[in-house]
Amino acid sequence: MRQPIDMKRFEQLKAAGDLPSPRGVAIAIIRLTQSPNVSAAELARAIRGDPAFVGRLVKAANSSLGAGKRAVVSVKDALMVLGLPSVRTMALGFSLLSNYRKGACGAFDYEHFWSFSLVMALSMQALALRVRVFAADEAFSVGLLARVGELALATLYPAEFGGVLREIAATPDLHQLELEEKAFAMTHCELGAAMLLDWGLPEVMVAPVQCYETPEQAGFAEASREAGVLQCLVLSRAIARLCLSPESEHANLMPPMLRLANRLGISHGDFIALCENVGREWGEWGKLLLLETRQAPAFSRLSSTKEAPVAEAARRPPDGAGQGPDAGDELRDDEAVRVLVIGANEDERACMRSTLDPDTFLITEEDDYDQGIERAIDIQPQLMVVDWGHAGCWADWIRALRDTRFGCSLYLLVLLDHLDEETLRKATEAGADDFLVRPVCPSALALRMQAGRRTILLQLRLEHEREELRHFAAELAISNRRLQEVAMTDVLTGVPNRRYAIDRLYMEWAACARHRRPLTVMVADLDGFKEINDAHGHDVGDMALRQVSEVLRGELRAQDVLCRMGGDEFLVICPDADLNAALACAERLRAAAANLEIETGGPQLRLSVSIGLAVRDESMPAMKALIKLADRGAFLAKARGRNCVVAPQLAGRAP
Known part of the structure; x- marks a missing residue:
């Protein structure tokens, strides 16, 4: 990645001490997470020093899990879900949010900035759950x-x-x-990228941040991870x-978003549910x-809005928009249709009043x-009667009206002075019904107006049914995701299951191969678990499994993942861990299990684990x-008397 800005200048800005930077407990958290061997328990103790951060961290963990999984309620669980790098970056982000709500730059709306950034954060998280990049x-x-x-610019150069x-x-x-x-x-993009790089964010995330406001200049390979992150950033923004x-701007902003979502492979219904x-x-x-937020837009209704190249005045919702049924609402059989008559003579108007x-x-x-024209924009009629003798002079406006949300479903009846082929052709081309x-x-007037009303009624019922189908599709997409997430969790212990373990290991394997980083796997078998089941029953065995899995999770590094593979066997995935670091971690797991007294409500039991690991x-x-x-290492540990750690790759411990 090319340098975001002249790094010598960035170092000068950093040395001056004026750049936004974390404070308080966030500094302690960041320092702790710089150690590769920090335990979840140590990190949890530091985090509990800031109750506000605890709440935000638990909320973030639950949001990243999605629906359908067991809720995270403790700091340790949140650390396991989020991982060490994310906890460090979140501590940094939330610290900045708390300490930079105000500043000396009067023209910079700090509240709007953080509210905007919060929506971007939530959107990026939701998109990541869909695209899996x-x-x-x-x-x-x-x-x-x-x-x-x-x-940073508002802080460094407020005036x-x-x-x-x-x-x-x-x-x-x-x-x-x-x-x-x-x-x-x-630019603020260049400065922001330099700051993120300095704070330790991976380059694969920083490079898209530098150019997401000018994506046409990015130059990333189409199928690259950077390109995926970039597209998600553009859509989140x-x-x-x-x-x-x-x-008034919502209708214009929605269609480009739908096109971006489609480019990412997200279906229409799924994207609306996401928003x-x-x-x-x-x-x-x-x-x-x-933070001050607003009422979220009605995304499902906006998604049906056509992108219309008409005058801004025609796009604006009327001041009295709430006075009648909207184009997307269902019209009852006994409800009045809004009719606008333009240009008819007095006799014709009197005929309408007496007939209808x-x-x-x-x-x-x-x-x-x-x-x-202004009245049409104001009342948004469902049916219009227009004197074509004059309307022929402003047929272009009728065409533009057809491109607005209310105009595309408008029923247009024209009054003709005489009937001929050319007049009918022009009226039809302009949009007459x-x-x-x-x-x-x-x-004839009553017949035509009733026909128009029936057409409007059918259109609105059809739109209502479409809306119900869109909601059904969105709910179905959410249900499918929930089922998928439930299928990835072990019901008994709440830790990820075998299916999740294989999927996650595939991802970590590919990432480590691509970036030449170490990857270690542990297989942990419980010692004496069968004897507990035989002597005390499966209910007690289930208690033992839950308590052992809980204590093992607490001793892992924050970025490690514990999965239950079935029965009494667990798999631990340790990204970015060489053999020595993994051995230290495995020894912590072994000791924690050996020291655990299993509470059963009756006899207090003990278990140990035999752990095999491989890098x-x-x-x-x-x-x-x-x-x-790694499985061979666990077998060797059992053979050597249990309650020990074996790494077959270490010559000194090989058989």
Whole structure:
């Protein structure tokens, strides 16, 4: 990755001590996590020094699990779910959020900045659970800190950065990055990437942060992990923009988001469910972080909005939008249709008033055609009657009206002075649905208006059914994900099961092969478990399994994963651990199990574990070879008297 900014200059900024930086307990957490052998118990003790961070950490862990899994309630469980790198980055992000809510840059909206960043964090986490390009917990931190460069500029250069922001507010067409480059010889994206790199975030996440506001300049390989992270960042930013933008802009922002989601392979219904969940989480997190949030947009309704190239005035919702049924609402058989009549003469209007039932047709009249356009935008009629003698002069406006949300389902009846082929062709091309020829016959008028009403009724019922189908598809997608997540968890112990272990090991194997990092696997067999089952019954055996799995989890490093493979056998996946580090960890597991007194409500029992471990090396053709070697180590440990650790790769312990 090319350097985000001139690193010599960055070091000078860092040395000056003015860059945003963590404080308090966050510093202790970050220092502890820099040690590869820190235990979950040590880290948990440090974290409990900040009750606010405890709540945020547990919330983050539950969010990253998704629905359907056993809720995380303790710090130790949260550490196991999130892993060491994510806990470090979250401590950093939440510390910045707590300490930089205000600042000297008057033009910089700190509250809006953090609320926007929170939506990005939740969106990145939700997208990571769908696309599986990177870990969900890691994604949360990256989303929360992606815009930290703006916070840094506001802190370092409050007056100058405020000037840039005011210039953009006065002239929205200006590009912020260009103005920043001119004012500071760097952009907030470049500065933010340098800060994230300095804080220890992996390059594969930092590189997309540097260019997600200008993705066309990224140059990542199409199938690369960086390209996947970049697309998720772009889409997360779009979701945040929509959530915090005025309602009048929502219809324009939604279609590009749907296209981005489709490019990531996320179905329409799944993406709408994702956005709605982000909206709910935004409100919950806002309360937890004491951040101001808004009512989340109605994503399911927005998803059906056409992207319309019409005048901004035609897109704006009316001031009285709540006065009648919306285009997406179901219309009852006894409900009045909103009718706008433009340009008809007085006799024709009188005919309409006397012929049409006011309980069925709610008629609004307008003489002036220019005022008629504004009235149409204001009341959003479902049926319009237009004098084609004048309407032919503004047929382009009718075409534009058809591109608006209410206009695309509008039933348009035109009044013709005479009937000929050319007039009908022009009216049809402009978007007319039906016509009446002067002089207006009351019976013909009633027939045409009732036909229009039936068409409107059918359209709205169809849209209502589509909406129900979209909701059903979204609920089905959520249910499927819940089932999938339940299928990955061992019901008895609550730890990941064999299926999860194999999937996770495949991912870690590929990552270690790609980045040339160590990967160690342990196989842990309980000693004497069969005897407990035979002597005391399976209920007591289940208690033993739960308590042993709990104590083993507590002794693992934060990034390690404990899985139950079945019966009394557990698998531990230790990424970024060489043989020596894994041996130290395995010894902690062995000692913890040996010292555990199993509470049964009756006799107090003890168990021990025999552990075999193996580290990946170039001679191993596949992942199965690594598991097989660790399993052989467990067999040797049993043969040597149990309650010991054996690594077959160590010549001194080989048979």
